[in-house]
Amino acid sequence: MKAREQFRAGKNFKLRDESADDRPLRNGDNGESKSAIKQEERELTLQLTDRIAVLQEMLYARRQRKVLLVLQGMDTSGKDGTITALFNRINPMGLRAVGFKVPSPAELAHDFLWRIHYHVPVGGEIVIFNRSHYEDVLITVVQGLIDDKECKRRYQHILDFERMLVETGTIIVKVFLHISKEEQRERLQARLDDPEKQWKFDANDLVQRKKWNDYQQAYQRAIVATDTDHAPWYVIPANSKTHRNLLVSTLLLEIMEDLALSYPDPDPGLSKLKVE
Template sequence: MPTGLDHTDHRAITDHLRVDGDAGLARRHEDEDFGWDKDTAKAYLPDVLDVLAESQTRLFAQGSDKLLVVLQAMDAGGKDGTLRDVLTGLNPAGIAVTSFGVPSEEELGHDYLWRVHSHTPRAGQIAVFNRSHYEDVLVVRVKRLAPRATWSKRYSHIKAFEKMLVDEGTTIVKIFLHLSRDEQRARLQDRIDSPDERWKFRRGDLDDRALWDDYLCAYRDAIEKTSVRRAPWFVVPADRKWVRNLAVASILRSVLEDLDPQFPEPEEGVDGLVVE
């Protein structure tokens, strides 16, 4: 992958990470730093987060546009850390984060998109999916929870579902945090060794790790089959958390900049009004 991206050029970063056709997971380096200086990039991140907060304030006030952010990653890929480091400064009234785990009995009684649909954003809101409907072409495929004839149809279902959301005014951004197998090993070991992190670890994480190649293949297919102009995927190198954070923030900045939300006009006669 080429290096030398300007860490302040959010447009170039966004364009570079967008998937157009081949996901290129094999050639996209998980530890890529784009030639950025760590201290400089970390110092610049708060400036980008300030822009995000300002844009979200206008989005919420305008009350018309809707933004759905889908976050996917391997275990220990940094989804929670990204939410904490990039989205913490946003107005809680205008953001909703939903984490999708193992489906409940009730959810399994419906079609697989049922559980996510009610969590899509309302007007003026940013909704973030920590895992998502894509689990039904990832986990379901890799663990053989459904036959190929079932899950292979879901790519077209998902594209149609997302097209409907876009047609109804939702902007969709899908981000894959691309973690290396070596970095995952280190992070899982840290969880085991750290008393404050051990609660996050499940023995099943090791079972999933043994299926690494199968998951990577499933991610490649899901990304390539569903990354379209109206609902693109972005592959973000995730081994270096400081790179991940600035890259994700830059993508969101570009998306909100394109939406260009504006404060609504005040009621007539408010200008110059004096409160007694």
């Protein structure tokens, strides 16, 4: 089965903690050690990203299609790690990562899509959003900053905005990196325990963690409301970092292969030219 079918959220999607542990690309347990499995997953990911790098070059050479990969997930779910894995091989002049943090006053003074729109990909580019316009129907909902009516209005704004992007040449891939509550506990604890990681810890992460169930519910609602055939959501089990990278690379490669990309046709006149 294709990854884009297997991991598509769809309209009946339910978020369940236990599924965050899944390693669907592994065919059962053949007795390998955990570190051997991880190493194998790392190597497979490099092979896939090498292949994505070639397709990205073709995309860039033609400058027509645009790819937008939206990454969402709870704190510590591995958005940065996923981005680093993709950048490992893909030419950074055609790949851009944009992080969206707490909006500035100037950003808040605009509609919530304003700062997002500015950063969408141009022809030939892959852009990865590290958080996105979806924060405006997640954290705002959990904190009670917007009511149900406003939330639904925003879903519609998102649907309209994404359809416009798709109709003007953008491929939209929305990925939810799904970790379990226990996995988040371990990752936050690791940040506290390691002096070289403590700077990553934000006391606000614990405040948000207390609202774990509210967030899961907000994610589930948002994903179901905005999963469309032209801008689908994929839910990626992400308790394993190496398997998560393998999965996201598999998905992105599959989507790029479907574009049937190629280099522009060479010009026979140019092929005969000699540079002096």
